[in-house]
Amino acid sequence: MVQKTITMPVIALRGMTVLPKMMLHFDISRPKSAAAVEKAMVGDQKVCLLTQRDSEEDDPDIEGLHSIGTVAVIKQLVKMPGNVIRVMVEGLERAELLTLENEDPMLVGEIETVLGFDEMIDDVTRQAMMEIVRDKLSAYGKENQRIAKEVIPGLLMLIDLGELLDQIAVQLSWDYQVRQHVLESVMIEERYALVMKHLLTDIEVTKVKKELQSHVKERIDKNQKDYILREQLKVIREELGEDNPLTDADEYSKRLKALKADKDIKDKIQKEIERFKAMPGGSQEANVVRMYLETVLELPWKKISKDNNSISHAEDILNEDHYGLHKVKERIIEYLAVRTLTKKGSSPIICLVGPPGTGKTSIARSVAKALNKEYVRISLGGVRDEAEIRGHRKTYVGAMPGRIAEALRQAGVSNPLMLLDEIDKVSRDYKGDTSSALLEVLDGEQNVKFRDHYVEVPIDLSSVLFIATANTTTTIPGPLLDRMEVIEVTSYTENEKFHIAKNYLVRKQREKNGLTESQVDISDKALEKIIHNYTREAGVRNLERRIGSVYRKAARQFLENKKQIIKVTESSLETYLGKEKVTFEDVNEEDEVGIVRGLAWTSVGGSTLQIEVNVMPGKGNLSLTGQMGDVMKESARTALSYVRSVCPEYKVADNYFEKHDIHLHIPEGAVPKDGPSAGITMATAMLSVVINRKVKAKVAMTGEVTLRGRVLPIGGLKEKILAARMAHVETVLVPFKNKPDILELSEEITGNLTIIYVKHMPEVLAEAFVQE
Template identity: 80%
Template sequence: MVDKTITMPVIALRGMTVLPKMMLHFDISREKSIAAVEKAMVGDQKVCLVTQRNPEETDPGIEDLYQVGTVALIKQLVKLPNNVVRVMVEGLERTELLTLESEEPLLVGEIEELQVPLDILDPVTIQAMAEIVKEKLEAYGKENQRIAKEVVPGLLVIPDLGELLDQVAVQLSWDYRLRQQVLESVLLEERYALVMKHLITEIEVTKVKKELQSHVKERIDKNQKDYILREQMKVIREELGEDNPLSDSDEYAKRLKALKADKEIKEKIQKEIDRFKSMPGGSQEANVVRMYLDTVLDFPWKKMSKDNNSIIHAQQVLDEEHYGLEKVKERILEYLAVRILTKKGTSPILCLVGPPGTGKTSIARSVAKALNKEYVRISLGGIRDEAEIRGHRKTYVGAMPGRIAEAVKQAGVNNPLMLLDEIDKVSSDYKGDTSSALLEVLDSEQNVKFRDHYIELPIDLSNVLFLATANTITTIPGPLLDRMEVIEINSYTENEKFHIAKNYLVKKQQERNGLTGKPVAITDQAIEKIIHNYTREAGVRNLERRISSVFRKTAREFLEDKSRVIEVTECQLEKYLGKEKVSYNNVNEEDQVGIVRGLAWTSVGGDTLQIEVNVMPGKGTLQTTGQMGDVMKESAQTALSYVRSIGPEYNVPDDYFEKHDIHLHIPEGAVPKDGPSAGITMATAMLSAAINRKVGATVAMTGEITLRGRVLPIGGLKEKILAARMAHVKKVLVPDKNRPDIAELSEEITEGLTIVFVKEMPEVLKEAFVQE
């Protein structure tokens, strides 16, 4: 026993801690450690063992060592090759390392014994603690048979609590850091709490491990049992001579034999079937392969439907189901004619562009009916993930083919009509560019071998007739737009809407509301009034809603009095649809100064804009109001510059525009207005106000102006001309370069209008100003 502060050799241990009453073998190779052992062997064979905080430290100082160590007695010393010494020691008592000095060639430390204050706890408490520890050891032994046989019996016979706690840490092979905590716990209360905490933790961990192992064993046993039972059933059927039903792999092989596909595709599918055969029936990978095989074996690789190649039939179907739309019908019939003559399946990609409600989607359905093709529709609005087009890799959980491959599979043939709806509304994010994925689909040179990430086999899309729809081409990426042939569907005239309503919508809504064959009708004048005063749109979607609303109310009236004949006239519309909801800006009743009527394109058709200009004394500023966009404000500034440049020709004083402010206003300011098509209108209004010349009330105009007074062409001419007719305009001034657009308009649209083509502003002013 150490009874005072003494100096003795010190050995720094790496990755181990020695406790009192602990026997331990370890090897040493550092020169200082070997020298310390030799020094101890010359004396009383005692050495101080202290654990390093960092096992990687090669030359530790006192700050690199734990402060509490153990005095040990060297029991055996064996020298091994390569300057290695094996030492067997027995721990004696806890000590505190006070100082450490390096006396070549060994470490020498000043140490002091740590006395255990046993008198703090009474004997009853100590005995209770010992019994609790032993109970936990027995519980641990129940969970671990090796511990129960080899460790627990020796621990249960130890009477001293301190020795028992130390031996628990020793015999249970705890980590050296945990043993160091036990070594530093001088008070029995602290040591007891620490040992019990880790002992209970080990018991719980052992229980969880046993439960997990039990679950795994049960699962393995069940799989083995199922396999044995299947084999037994197979043998029994063979002995009885009963037909053995086909296994999944045999069924797949049978389906593959009947599949119409290229040789390379069949070989790839056969490899997957061979893989499937070697997999356990209930494994996750087998389910993945099963889903894949179901997909590729159901895919119509070489299965085609027979098209109806009668041009007469196609024209009849298109004429029956759609009024007007001559360009679209002509293009479809041209495609069919070329297909009949060439016997080739290469299809163009047609993109129908037009406002909502103009019948783009229904046209695609009618084309499929006319050609006797299977019809599938893919809505592209809002798609962000490229995998929606190309499919997911098979390795992902929940993987599935892309929408293109899935649509072909759904059609059941490889030559359906596929409608790519709302192609202008695809978007992109971090998962990929959806529009770029569509490039391969829509390119006739690439889609012969389209690759879907899930199917992983080349899919021939050249036989698919693609139709796309869009509201505008401005949001379609250039490369994607380049692969499509754009066919514009413009706004319907009121006459076209009337024929569509009378020939299609009325019959459709009568059937939907259960009024077919019933004494319920709606007059032509009522339809015309609904079109003119209750709807304002480019297409006919709202018109159909209004007609449906009328028939819903008449259905109720019919059920209330079945003997009554119901005919909805224009005078009764207020009863069914309420007050008129649409009004139009008619031309002014008299010619005025500084007021000119312009023409504008909107998403629901055309409209007229009354541009007003006032001139007042000021400092030469231009003020614009009416919620005008930046482009329109620039047009106003350009118009003012032109008017100032021609002022002398109209006897305008040189300083007139420096002493007067000009205020340009477009009423209905809540409607945003932006676009280069009102330049000549604003210039005419400014000059009219400046020289006090009246502008014709029945004149309307559209066109952009340059600084030198040239009139530039504009778009949306059909809608603008329609708006002029509705406003009862007599004369319309149109840029000369828009002659081809006017030539394409039907007489129904231009009837009653005098259209004047203008190249320069002087021509505009001549036609617009009232001759004095």
Template identity: 85%
Template sequence: MVDKTITMPVIALRGMTVLPKMMLHFDISRTKSIAAVEKAMVGDQKVCLVTQRNSEEADPGIEDLYQVGTVALIKQLVKLPNNVIRVMVEGVERVELLALDSEEPMLVGEVERTLESDDSLDYIARQAMIQIIQEKLEEYGKENPRIGKEVLPNLMALADLGELLDQIAVQLSWDYRVRQQVLESALLEDRYALVMKQMITEIEVTKVKRELQSHVKERIDKNQKDYILREQLKVIREELGEDNPLSDADEYFKRLKALKADKETRDKIQKEIERFKAMPGGSQEANVVRMYLETVLELPWKKLSRDNNSIIHAEEILNEDHYGLEKVKERILEYLAVRVLTKKGSSPIICLVGPPGTGKTSIARSVAKALNKEYVRISLGGIRDEAEIRGHRKTYVGAMPGRIVEALRQAGVSNPLMLLDEIDKVSRDYKGDTSSALLEVLDSEQNVKFRDHYVEIPIDLSNVLFLATANTTTTIPGPLLDRMEVIEVNSYTENEKFHIAKNYLVRKQRDKNGLKEKQVTVSDEALKKIIHHYTREAGVRNLERRIGAVFRKAAREFLEDETRAVRITESNLERYLGKEKVLFEDVNEEDQVGIVRGLAWTSVGGNTLQIEVNVMPGKGTLQMTGQMGDVMKESAQTALSYVRSVCPEFKIKDDYFEKHDIHLHIPEGAVPKDGPSAGITMATAMLSAVTNRKVNARVAMTGEITLRGRVLPIGGLKEKILAARMAHVEKVLVPERNRPDIAELSEEITGGLEIIYAKDMQEVIKEAFVQE
């Protein structure tokens, strides 16, 4: 909006812009500028201040000036030497320069006042803008503490939006070009947006600047500290007479000279040392190379320990540390015998597979002790990253060698016994397949030149004796399993558990609880009761826990009454362990229709399954309950098809299955059950219920069935036979093709049982049904 046009003296400013209500002093020396000041002082002391677009222009015209300027009131004049005048002015109002007469001795301009067009902003909008600006000013003050203390209090006190925006541009020492943009913004909304943008930009710039200064300062401080420490160390060594200490590189050369390694390895390490020697001591790359050299110089490239080749000594150690496990001991001794005769270090990879708590890991320690080898254990459970085996590239931040190389480094020799624990629990993800990385490690044809990504030098693993442990082979990938020789570590019998507890666990737990043999004793009957009624497992881990619980309570009892020794017997065992935890289900007292006892394998040993079948009027459906898995359901369907196919032999009517429903149930419905070994059991139970013939209560059976009635072989026979003994079964039916497996079992397991081998269901029915 135009108020009126005024003609007044004009001063062209170089590199500065004056805003309304801004106090500023500056020096003038140009003739036209001095004349304009003198003209103003004669009149109302007002002059128009306009900024030059180009500061280098000596005699500017209107095209060389910004269009918007400020009318200022001259407050003070001070004459200085060399015809220079210092002027102090105060900005009054914005004006627009319409014309300029530069022909006179001074610049005279025709200007018009520009009033702020703020009609569009109501009171609420103005207050909102003021509050936002004040919040941003507080943030600005935090980033610039000096300005925050000196300037912000005055700015925060301003209540007029236009004045506040102008004063921010004045007080915050912005560049004259930014101030010129603020001066030219007649609309408050435009001026508000411009001021906010500039404040936000300066806040961010200040933050980045501070971070950069902090990083630089930290780096300088560290370098200065390192320099001072090195100089101090140098002076200390000089005082001690150690004028010529070895540098790190010289020390590495010395260690390389004593290293037992082949020429290729030594040449590679030497190149790295020479590269390290040429690097600045405090650089990041030098630290990476230093860590690499420390690793490769500590590896046992050709350093071998001397094995104990005495088979008699190895056998003594294995028998001393473990009871039973004859197959494992036999295989270890065979390996040692071959090694002694061939004088070769190539080793087979042995994988011990068995349930938890059967002593697989402790076997590896005993083998190392028997062979006088260094023992290192690598836990593979849950490893998903391939770099855990092969290592990371040393160029990565935080790179380190893989677990195989780290184990060799820990062992200190290149022919240790290396235990790969829980090899069945490795997994894969987007970072790689861990099991595939193990293929090279466990292949005797490839591990002669195993390459770790960090070391980058071929490492000979052929002298390492690898032992692996697993709970099952089903989760081990086929190619990896093919590279290992599997040895089954089966469940312990109760007699084996008794000897293990008596010879090893009791002594171990007595010592662990600070007791002596004369203070606390445990009877043999008490141990047998703990095994039978307080544990149900394939191994002896829970058995050791129960014995430990007994000794803890006995230790307290002995301290409370030191006058007498504590004796644990079968009669007082309940006082230490509470009520019996495990109750075994014995065979039924009477022969019944539709009830057959099967045998099952579980992860904690064998168990018996009582399968029940009821027949009732219906529409010919088969109902199955008891948490049965898919495999077992298919076996039930197969068994039913077989029973229906032999109906004519048992004089069953053709429409019988169309008018009757069959319900097959396996008790303990909350426990999931699955597996291909209950086929003949379910078929026998169904046929018994359909024909109404009783089944011998003291018979148990296991085996899979085909549609034509053939009996197929199954696994886990040792555990199943043990379960039959626990249930006081007299006769066990097993598949004919499992005869070799039964032959391998000891008399201790099969003694007292009548083992019947069946080729087909006709033989099963003959042995299971009560003869009428």
């Protein structure tokens, strides 16, 4: 590489780069640049052209200029108005700026030029590079016809690789920054890699542009063709004297006129119709607006159905469809009476809470039937996305209204009965809190203007009769629960199940399986046995399945044996349902030490818990087994503390608990158990084994215990009393504060049971221990 150092005028260029063998004209307005041109014209007409790093800077120094530039010769100079000089230059060779002096009135630099290259590239490699560059130039020409005609032939004629690479950067109109990188690539291999990278990128960009332009052209051509065909069809129909069919927009306008809604709602819909008219028929946005218009025009804004206000009719329907459930029926009749007197449609939100299978959903259906209301059901189980309630913004892909708005559209009237099923099973995630979205729906002060994100205009929900169902209130957030009136649908007694089965389930399953009463007859004793020995549940869902199983087998038997009538009795029931599935644990025959029967509530009804305690030599440890929850474990420790505090009254040695271990176990260890209501039961069992006193086998108890031996109230008493009856318990101890709950129970449930109310543990122990 041969180099030489010279001093010459310097011109700083803004937003442009000059390469060797490149012809370029540009305007000069800065005094220093004009002085440099005049100095060059007096001498050999050569200047050094250097590109500024920042094109906005007016007076750059050596740090503000790229170090590699081009020595150029001024070919032409024209003075323009306003002290502007237009020059034409031709690049000669690369040069590196060594020093820069600000010699008033111009810039003068010491530069080092590159006169030639002596790189270690063999002829084969150089020829291969040349062939690759020419091939890519030909490929670029195929994608760009103008370049192929005007530029490519001249480039392909060049035989010097370095010159060819420079001229590609010049002729393809690359950005000045890319040209500067090419200029700074003095070594041929480096310049080859840089030019090939940008050339291949240009080829791919040109291909993509052509594909996009082709798609756009096809779409425009199709829209133009559709428009012309529609206009021609319109003219043909006019010539034939036929009426033009309504367009979609005309149809929407017609439906809007017939819509019963407020003026602001109609104005909003009219604006959307006008937008729809102005859109191309097949566009994506037109489809979005079309779906929106279909939704809002189908909503029953002010369309109201006439309700049946007859109290006697409602009472007859509820009694006809459901056995028992006196509280629920009474509350519905009260609502109807108040609405009839006030003439207002505002309605409370009723929440039916109870175990599965107790008829909560069917109650809502019967209420709708009694009031002559449209009935829609929204299942909320597992709903986590807030948009399920409020809807999606219609600008999103696949947007749709929320479940509330969709239910109104399905009902067709603005005052249906809307069942919010399983409201206790809604949850939250990163998409929002569903229960919070329901607050606006269920608040009578807010739901007058419920805003669905998709519909965008307020929807009046004040005329909707909401009924919610839940299995428990513990998982319903407090603010949401506060907006609802809770009515408990408790477990059925065996007598209630018998009447439900006889009056409703038998007829339903008989018809479902294609049989008549004259073909199959199930005796009352058989029904009672199915209830007692083949199902264990709070509701009647499994009972209905068992009755259905009987009828299915009876249907097969009827067809195979051609019998006139099949009688299902208590003794023949095993033929249809197999061995008995459920056995109830009766109370122990003998009074024992350390064994006490407790009462528990489960989601499928009540059950009894036989709590066993053993004491053995040890170091004062307490072992708890039987898969007990944290609350129950804390209750056991509380019971032990109470027992230790009263042991001196029973003359127990002071170091007794330091030398003995206590093990408390609740059978059915595979079943999780939790809650504080076994507190007095565990305390009684522990004290029994410590002082070696027997506990009455026919006594069961429930209640929370405190450290000082107070007995606190608990819940689920109806189910617990029913479980005690099933186990043939004679005496049940319940907290004194639960007396009102017991008084609400029917004689059918509490009959033959001695219920004793207790306030403190001494009262419990007096009733539980066998008197010596």
